[in-house]
Amino acid sequence: MRGSSPRMMGKHRRDTPYITDMRPQDILMPVAAGLCCKPGGFHIDPVRPVERAVITHGHSDHARSGHGAVLATQETLDMMRLRYGDNFAGSTQAIAYGERIKLGDVTIQFHPAGHVLGSAQIAVSCKDICIVASGDYKDAPDPTCASFESVSCDVFITEATFGLPVFHHGNAADEIRKLLASVALFPERAHLVGAYSLGKAQRVIALLRDAGYDAPIYLHGAMEKITRYYESRGVPLGDLRLVKGMKKADLAGTITLAPPSATSDIWTRRFPDPVTAFASGWMRVRARARQRGVELPLVISDHADWDGLIATIDSTGAGEVWVTHGQEDALVHWCTAKGLAARPLDLVGYGEEDEGDTMPEGEDAGA
């Protein structure tokens, strides 16, 4: 019965024998299109068009267009519609947090992942085995989305974007204070904050509001739709305006949110001597910040940091951990040292929108 088991690696010594005739890898298995659930007849976050897709959240590396049927939270479906248009899938079905649905031989249940608005972990149960595919998640508070919920399970599938013990995201409010101190010190300059359009930007705005900053906050055109959507879902973000059409001098002393690629773009020439900030967990590492020419790194992440990853793994009670995209080695090592069965899942195609390595050079973008 070892035939199609995914690649085993590292210090993992043996398959865990189960008395049940079903093994976890019979329920969920990594294939080229993504994580495949054969007994349920669906894929989770498939990177290629499939017949039935269950989607964890709206970032473009997880939510792609062209599937036959899509099951996701209402927010994730709405975000896909905003990004890909009305015909992004053959049919859609919304599912709420806590709701259970039977698909084939399995039951699935959605739980908040705390990553972005509408993001979910997907618990897949078959007979007496429960696997949680957590997608991307964070266990730190975020005023713009439902809080992460720990789900007991046998197998926990975790991301490892910040899976090294050097990543401690700290208190996001402190980073916001750093930004506001800079705005106060350089009132004649514009502050340009690079932040991913879906989730990060709205969180930064909400944090600024929480810190008592009530001046208008300016937006790059590419962020408008998604930000307005957040507002329509009851996330208050205060006075938001578009940069477009503003006079250069009037942008002195202001804060503008823009997609990261735009902050080193020709687009920045409309700002008076801009201070380039970037809100990302990567900003913890100086070389990463310098590589991008960032002058004001802000360590604000929508992923769990190292402590968050290991605490989450602990809290699920899972005896087996599958590690997907990111720094798998360290996390697998940590699990193994703790006596947990752990292995990396070779899933490709993730980590490219939100805080992944690649940086699209949206050079001559207007807006």
Next chain:
Amino acid sequence: MNRFAELLDRLAYEPGRKNKLRLLTNYFREVEDPDRGYALAALTGALSFKHAKPGLIRDLIAVRTDPVLFALSYDYVGDLSETVALMWPKTPPLPPRSGGEGSGVGGGAAITEAAFPADRPPNPSPPRAMRVEGGEIVHNNPPPPTLTEVVTTLRTLGKTELPKQLTRWLDELDETGRWALLKLVTGAMRIGISARLAKTAAAELGGKDPHEIELVWPGLTAPYLDLFAWLEGRAEKPVNLDPAPFRPVMLAHAIENTDFANLDAADFIAEWKWDGIRVQAVSGRDARGNVLARLYSRSGEDITKSFPDLLPSLHLPGAIDGELLVVRDRRVQTFNVLQQRLNRKVVSPKLTKGYPIHLRAYDLLGEGDTDLRTLPFAERRARLEAFVAKLDDPRVDLSPTIAFDSWDALTAARKNPASAGAGEDAEAVEGVMLKRRDALYLPGRPKGQWWKWKRDPHIIDAVLMYAQRGHGKRSSYYSDYTFGVWTTGEDGEQLVPVGKAYFGFTDEELLQIDRFVRRNTVEKFGPVREVVHKPDQGLVLEVAFEGLQRSPRHKSGVAMRFPRINRLRWDKPPREADRLETLERMLKPDAIQAVAFSSESLPRT
């Protein structure tokens, strides 16, 4: 310490000088004595304590972390201090989770029998309540140390006590604080701040000229309470009681061809402009009558420590203005050779022997207790000649004057220094200095008194090959250019990169090149773009540079000194650009041994 760490952190990312000044001045304004004084000392390199070795830092982290996790982290971060600062766990590691507890699968070897029970036991740790953001739960957390505490403790701490003390501080500080602490104790600050910039920022606190600080600086010690009291208007200016103080230097204007029409050759004395670094060598008697010598850079930084081999030669009280050079076998070496002696913290006997330092004197600002700066240059020159003769030291000599009776004669001398008196030292001549006979020694750059007339730069036509985005204000512009010349390679005619330049062009030209780069990109590598460079397609740049040397580090085998974009040759097709052979002919056959370029931070003359 955390506030100082915050400052260092911000400075490390800030490219603009003006903005760095603002951050520094703001720090000096907000932070109280004596912390700000020790910060000023740290930034000006005025702190002295024995630095911790990297090995010690490694040992400290080894006690606290899993070696595999440390190795993976270090590999990712790439910098030891930073890795340790980021992954330092605030509490010693807990013993590993014991086998039996948990979901029944825990503990290595015990797995075999452990089927999943039908009723899963409760989680070992119930689902955590929301983690307090950034909140490691630390009990009885003592307040982090102040900068003053760190500096004063390090001064007196014994070597054996250091590991324990560092561990305590690392536990008390946050990530940035730990990073700054480790930079400080290992003596590797490197944040792009010169001592001069830090002093300028302090001066701005009181609206003073940084020169005033330089003048009193040698008499001051950290934490500079008297200095800050003066800057804040609470006390009189501190008096510099240093027996060998710095005097603000006099600088020259660049001369233009049109200037000569209004100048009379008879009013001027001419000298060679030596390609070394401008220094002020000052000796004075201290209270006990001993001669104390100091060497200052042009901006007043005390660089004495880098040149201990010159000090015995400065045995007469006086203040010499001159050029620091390396002289081997009575021949002045080029700047590339001198560079090996610059910015050294440790000066080995091998270095002083291989690169013998020399002072070429061209002015005397004081002799004994007499200030000579109010005398005309011709008189000072006479006093200088007598002074150097009296010194009678092979390491100190006079900068010779150039005999000339007309501008034509001087033009000829500038063109061919070797036959006009510079002889075998001509390689180290970078032009001619003109000084009015009646010029008093005035600080700053007074008009019409001193002129510099640099040798014409070398010029070549090269082809733009790669462009990189700049920093700070230029971060949206492709402003750093790699250019190449033609050579015959394995695949026939090809361009080989010979240098990089990021200035020399006007703002308008920058816009034009930026536009060209964006429209003619062949490939992108992160912030770098490869730009089209074919025989009939591409942009020819006229590049000016000061000198050329062999360099094994460059593919072309040559490296340019001080290259800049002189002109854009939109009119010229790339195939007509220069060839590598042209550059190779410029190299002297016995060209100095290959010397790697190191960044130069001392101001040049």
